[in-house]
Amino acid sequence: MIAALRRIRREMLGLNRRNHGYLFAYNPRTGYRVVDDKRATKAALAAGGVAAPALRHVCNAQWHVRGLATRLAAEREFVLKPARGAGGAGIVVIVDRSGERFVKASGATVGARDLEAHACDVLAGAYSPGGRSDQLLVEELVVPEPVLGALSYRGVPDVRVLVFRGVPVLAMVRLPTRRSDGRANLHLGGVGVGVDLGSGRTTFAVSAGRPLSMHPDLRRPLADVAVPAWPDVLALAVRAADAVGLGFLGVDVVLDRRHGPLVLELNARPGLGIQLANRRGLRPLLERLAAGPLPAGASERVALGQGLAYDCGSSR
Amino acid sequence: MIALVSAVMGGLTLLGAVLGIGPLLNISIFPMVIMSNVIENFAASQVELGTAEALRMTLATLFLSVACYLVVDQAGLQSLVLAFPEILLVTVAFDAVLGKWRGVRLLEYVRFFRAVRHGRAETGAVSPAEAPRS
Numbered sequence: 427m428i429a430a431l432r433r434i435r436r437e438m439l440g441l442n443r444r445n446h447g448y449l450f451a452y453n454p455r456t457g458y459r460v461v462d463d464k465r466a467t468k469a470a471l472a473a474g475g476v477a478a479p480a481l482r483h484v485c486n487a488q489w490h491v492r493g494l495a496t497r498l499a500a501e502r503e504f505v506l507k508p509a510r511g512a513g514g515a516g517i518v519v520i521v522d523r524s525g526e527r528f529v530k531a532s533g534a535t536v537g538a539r540d541l542e543a544h545a546c547d548v549l550a551g552a553y554s555p556g557g558r559s560d561q562l563l564v565e566e567l568v569v570p571e572p573v574l575g576a577l578s579y580r581g582v583p584d585v586r587v588l589v590f591r592g593v594p595v596l597a598m599v600r601l602p603t604r605r606s607d608g609r610a611n612l613h614l615g616g617v618g619v620g621v622d623l624g625s626g627r628t629t630f631a632v633s634a635g636r637p638l639s640m641h642p643d644l645r646r647p648l649a650d651v652a653v654p655a656w657p658d659v660l661a662l663a664v665r666a667a668d669a670v671g672l673g674f675l676g677v678d679v680v681l682d683r684r685h686g687p688l689v690l691e692l693n694a695r696p697g698l699g700i701q702l703a704n705r706r707g708l709r710p711l712l713e714r715l716a717a718g719p720l721p722a723g724a725s726e727r728v729a730l731g732q733g734l735a736y737d738c739g740s741s742r
Numbered sequence: 743m744i745a746l747v748s749a750v751m752g753g754l755t756l757l758g759a760v761l762g763i764g765p766l767l768n769i770s771i772f773p774m775v776i777m778s779n780v781i782e783n784f785a786a787s788q789v790e791l792g793t794a795e796a797l798r799m800t801l802a803t804l805f806l807s808v809a810c811y812l813v814v815d816q817a818g819l820q821s822l823v824l825a826f827p828e829i830l831l832v833t834v835a836f837d838a839v840l841g842k843w844r845g846v847r848l849l850e851y852v853r854f855f856r857a858v859r860h861g862r863a864e865t866g867a868v869s870p871a872e873a874p875r876s
């Protein structure tokens with residue numbers, strides 16, 4: 427008991443230390459501006475040559491909403507996203523058409539008028555922090571590849587990679603559940619599964635802070651699943667971190683059936699639940715990387731991160 | 743809502759003064775405004791977060807206000823603050839110190855406890871993560 431508390435104090439990264447020791451110290455203000463606006467993120471990623479879901483349309487004024495609906499009428503599947511939305515709020519996923527109507531991921535259908543109304547809400551800032559006016563992005567739909575797709579309940583699973591000073595430190599797969607309503611965010615009820623950086627195989631699963639071995643809805647085992655294209659996922663995460671110039675961030679990578687790994691979004695204030703899914707604290711890893719120069723090449727930094735997981739392996 | 747309540751309160755006070763109705767002047771405005779503020783927040787969170795969450799938040803507010811009342815109601819504390827008002831500045835210093843604190847929060851001990859416990863329990867088990875080490 428006492429030993430466990432001591433280990434928490436020594437190894438686990440808490441919110442206060444994350445904010446003071448890492449966010450303030452390693453993330454420049456300009457980086458936040460890029461990461462908090464999905465359109466700016468896309469531009470930065472494109473400039474850095476990092477693959478991301480294609481941007482189809484942007485709607486940035488109420489008087490463009492009508493035109494948007496006509497353009498969407500030509501599309502079969504797409505995703506509507508507020509540029510500043512956080513935590514998956516305001517995202518509408520259209521997977522098919524049924525006559526004039528659009529079929530949502532949940533199976534419900536909506537008409538063009540509903541989408542227009544949603545677009546107006548987004549532009550008025552219904553989903554942006556502080557209610558500031560916002561832009562609406564229409565993105566290509568990500569179709570998950572089968573391995574992680576089979577472990578997801580109606581939604582797109584992603585891989586969250588925590589990158590510190592350009593080195594991948596911890597990773598977890600985030601799986602949507604019935605409770606999380608197709609979204610992969612842990613605080614919405616998604617399942618987090620730790621991934622061993624070296625082998626790319628899943629380790630422990632956690633949901634709402636509790637360990638679990640099966641997907642709660644699909645009853646499939648979650649441990650020891652090999653994440654497809656694992657080296658590419660890590661390399662992509664590292665290049666995404668380089669592209670936006672943040673020192674401490676979470677990179678969300680999706681595995682698309684056709685295009686392979688794509689960067690879905692970046693998070694400049696990554697949550698700490700990743701420590702639960704990996705059952706190890708971040709501090710020994712981060713402190714090892716905080717001092718001294720790091721290799722310049724992206725692949726060397728990926729290798730460094732993979733090696734680190736074993737060097738600091740005493741925490742297991 | 744708050745504007746409405748304030749207007750009604752102002753009107754009542756005026757009415758009491760003009761017509762000379764004593765009791766109307768005795769209704770104090772602060773509790774009413776604070777209550778209307780609470781109600782407004784309750785309604786807003788009920789719409790946005792659901793009734794259960796709104797109730798939970800209201801109960802937490804109630805609990806905290808009762809706790810604060812019990813502390814502030816101490817006669818000793820009251821005379822101490824009245825005698826040395828600069829004590830109030832100590833809270834600023836306390837806030838600054840708290841802001842500098844980088845350790846693990848109490849609730850985080852609870853949150854991380856299971857992870858550390860389970861991580862230890864499985865030291866002997868063959869974990870897929872350990873295989874490439876050898």
